[in-house]
Amino acid sequence: MRQYELMVIFDPELDERSVPETLDKFLTVITKDGGTIDNIDHWGRRRLSYEIKKKAEGTYAVATFTCEPATSKELDRQLGLNEQVLRTKLLRTNA
Amino acid sequence: MAKPVLRKPKKKANPLKAAKVENIDYKDAALLRKFISDRGKIRARRVTGVSVQEQRLIATAVKNAREMALLPYSSSSR
Numbered sequence: 325m326r327q328y329e330l331m332v333i334f335d336p337e338l339d340e341r342s343v344p345e346t347l348d349k350f351l352t353v354i355t356k357d358g359g360t361i362d363n364i365d366h367w368g369r370r371r372l373s374y375e376i377k378k379k380a381e382g383t384y385a386v387a388t389f390t391c392e393p394a395t396s397k398e399l400d401r402q403l404g405l406n407e408q409v410l411r412t413k414l415l416r417t418n419a
Numbered sequence: 420m421a422k423p424v425l426r427k428p429k430k431k432a433n434p435l436k437a438a439k440v441e442n443i444d445y446k447d448a449a450l451l452r453k454f455i456s457d458r459g460k461i462r463a464r465r466v467t468g469v470s471v472q473e474q475r476l477i478a479t480a481v482k483n484a485r486e487m488a489l490l491p492y493s494s495s496s497r
Binding site for chain 1: 490
C-alpha cells in the first residue's frame with residue numbers, strides 16, 4: 325500500500341455541484357480494491373494559466389488516498405478516458 | 420600587474436526560511452510565483468538564494484504546477 329495524491333481538473337461546463345459526486349464515483353475503484361481515501365479537497369473553479377482544450381477555466385479537486393500501485397494506475401487510466409476530465413496528476417506523497 | 424579584485428558575493432537571505440516553508444508543494448502557486456520571472460521562467464539560484472537541494476525541489480514543483488495550469492509556461496508580456 326502506498327500513499328498517493330491526485331489532482332484532477334474537471335471541465336468547467338460540468339456543474340460545480342456535481343463535481344464531488346463525479347469524483348466519488350471514480351474513487352470507488354480504490355475502496356473496492358481495499359484502499360482508503362484519506363482526504364478530498366475541492367478547490368472549486370479556477371482560472372487556468374493557459375487554455376486546455378480551448379477552456380480558460382477548470383474545476384480543481386485534490387484527493388489523497390492509500391492503495392496498491394496497480395489500483396492507482398487503473399484510476400488514472402479511467403480518469404484519462406473521461407471526457408469531463410481536462411487533466412490529472414497522480415503523485416506519490418512521502419516518497 | 421594589477422591584482423584582480425575579488426568580489427565576495429553578497430549572501431542572500433534564504434526566502435524559504437523567511438516564509439517558514441518546510442516542504443515545497445506544487446499546489447502552492449503563490450509561493451512558487453516568487454521563484455519565476457514575470458515571463459514565467461524559473462529564476463536562477465544565484466537570484467533566488469536558496470540551497471542546491473531546495474532549488475531542485477522548486478524546479479520540479481514549478482514544472483508540476485505548470486502541467487496543472489497553476490503557473491504559466493510563458494507569459495506573453497511582449
